[in-house]
Amino acid sequence: MSKENTNAYLFEEAPIKKAVSKLAVPTIISSLVMVIYNMADTYFVGLLNDPIQTAGVTLAGPALLAFFAVSNLFGVGTSSAMSRALGRKRYDEVRQSSAVGFYGSVASGILLSVLCLVFYPFLLKILGASGETLGSTKAYMDWAVAAGAAPSILNVVFSYLVRSEGEALSASIGTMSGALLNIVLDPIFILPWGFNMGAAGAGLATFLSNCVTCLYFFFYVWRKRGKTFVSIQPKDFTLSPYILGEIANVGVPASVQNLLNVTGMTILNNFTAGYGPDAVAAMGIALKLQLVPIQVALGATQGVMPLISYTFANGRYDRMKDSILFVTKRVIIAMVAVTAVSVLAARPMVGFFMENPNVISYGEGFLRGLMLALPFMIVDFMAVSVFQSVGDGRKALVFAILRKIIFEIPFIIILNILFPPFGLSFAQFVAEFVLSIIAVVLLRKFFRSLKER
Numbered sequence: 001m002s003k004e005n006t007n008a009y010l011f012e013e014a015p016i017k018k019a020v021s022k023l024a025v026p027t028i029i030s031s032l033v034m035v036i037y038n039m040a041d042t043y044f045v046g047l048l049n050d051p052i053q054t055a056g057v058t059l060a061g062p063a064l065l066a067f068f069a070v071s072n073l074f075g076v077g078t079s080s081a082m083s084r085a086l087g088r089k090r091y092d093e094v095r096q097s098s099a100v101g102f103y104g105s106v107a108s109g110i111l112l113s114v115l116c117l118v119f120y121p122f123l124l125k126i127l128g129a130s131g132e133t134l135g136s137t138k139a140y141m142d143w144a145v146a147a148g149a150a151p152s153i154l155n156v157v158f159s160y161l162v163r164s165e166g167e168a169l170s171a172s173i174g175t176m177s178g179a180l181l182n183i184v185l186d187p188i189f190i191l192p193w194g195f196n197m198g199a200a201g202a203g204l205a206t207f208l209s210n211c212v213t214c215l216y217f218f219f220y221v222w223r224k225r226g227k228t229f230v231s232i233q234p235k236d237f238t239l240s241p242y243i244l245g246e247i248a249n250v251g252v253p254a255s256v257q258n259l260l261n262v263t264g265m266t267i268l269n270n271f272t273a274g275y276g277p278d279a280v281a282a283m284g285i286a287l288k289l290q291l292v293p294i295q296v297a298l299g300a301t302q303g304v305m306p307l308i309s310y311t312f313a314n315g316r317y318d319r320m321k322d323s324i325l326f327v328t329k330r331v332i333i334a335m336v337a338v339t340a341v342s343v344l345a346a347r348p349m350v351g352f353f354m355e356n357p358n359v360i361s362y363g364e365g366f367l368r369g370l371m372l373a374l375p376f377m378i379v380d381f382m383a384v385s386v387f388q389s390v391g392d393g394r395k396a397l398v399f400a401i402l403r404k405i406i407f408e409i410p411f412i413i414i415l416n417i418l419f420p421p422f423g424l425s426f427a428q429f430v431a432e433f434v435l436s437i438i439a440v441v442l443l444r445k446f447f448r449s450l451k452e453r
Helices: 003-012 016-046 051-059 061-087 091-118 120-126 131-147 149-164 168-190 199-223 241-273 277-303 305-313 317-344 346-351 357-371 374-389 393-418 423-452
Strands: none
Touching: 003 016, 003 305, 016 051, 016 149, 016 168, 016 199, 016 277, 016 305, 016 317, 051 061, 051 131, 051 199, 051 241, 051 277, 061 091, 061 131, 061 149, 061 241, 061 277, 061 305, 061 374, 091 120, 091 131, 091 149, 091 241, 120 131, 131 149, 131 199, 131 277, 149 168, 149 199, 149 305, 168 199, 241 277, 241 374, 241 393, 241 423, 277 305, 277 317, 277 346, 277 357, 277 374, 277 423, 305 317, 305 374, 317 346, 317 357, 317 374, 317 423, 346 357, 357 423, 374 393, 374 423, 393 423
């Protein structure tokens, strides 16, 4: 059976459970491994029992999130365009979109590295690094940000491009290989028995693992040449207004969404920094723990995106709706269970990362507030994925603005005044609760419009 026919069967005929499992499960597993590798930095730096080193890695977090703004522009945007073009059987458009995503991500990564080097002092200041934490934050960013922008962005974009044509397992193998390498390299570079580089070692391990992931995807494209729609050939690159518009319509709002996430995290870190390095280290640990279920939810909602895009473009609206509801119901149940466990076991979960009583005291309070947002967050994630999949990037952007600008950031300020310091972590819960109600209303309206068609 040809590659084209295999994809058509998966998207058009395979049972919903089978299609969702093939697309979403590898993405979820890959996301979990990626979380473990992100947590590895915090864990191994935490073994130094130096809150300043852990705070340095935490404060650099928004800079790494900024990479996802570019990754979403060329990853989410291009992936959505490719899947919709596949649904319409326009295979030249699929290859052209892929080439635009590849070359755009490379150019953007190089540009970000240059900007980081030029504006380093200003960047460190707005991230909240100063005094004790300045050195460790810069040491981590030298490798992970200044040197690592291009490979970090490109490996994420590559995974989106490969998943867009139904090859979720191949994409996951690539991202997991780099993540596992990072976990192996972390202790070697960070700890005293190795190179004893501390936060700088964590950054170097991240840089090298991203480079290896990129090499895997280059090999994948070379090995599958003639059998994949993912193209890095210059002849397929185009500045066609139609192709650029199809990518930008979803990619730009997705990019802005991540920039708003960066803004929100930067503000959160700056408020947390007012309570000292112990509080910053604790917030970093709590956020990393929250990242585990968040990545499961994202893996599920993003993994099913190619199926939503394809069935929407193909006019299979009932199949699309069934896929959305299938994923949403199951992930909500999982998030409720995770929230219950995390609230009850917050103290030992934070203590696993650092044996510092003050950090643990801050961390358990922060973790409980953050975890309460999870069941409502999945509804928001699903709504955003649906609108990105069908090419309606404007609604996805509305969600991002509502989440960060209208709700979360104001609540960070208000709750920090009313309930310092733990009110900081409950701002996300309040924002996601309100946003989940809005998401349900908009999704119901969207489903009704499909029924009328």
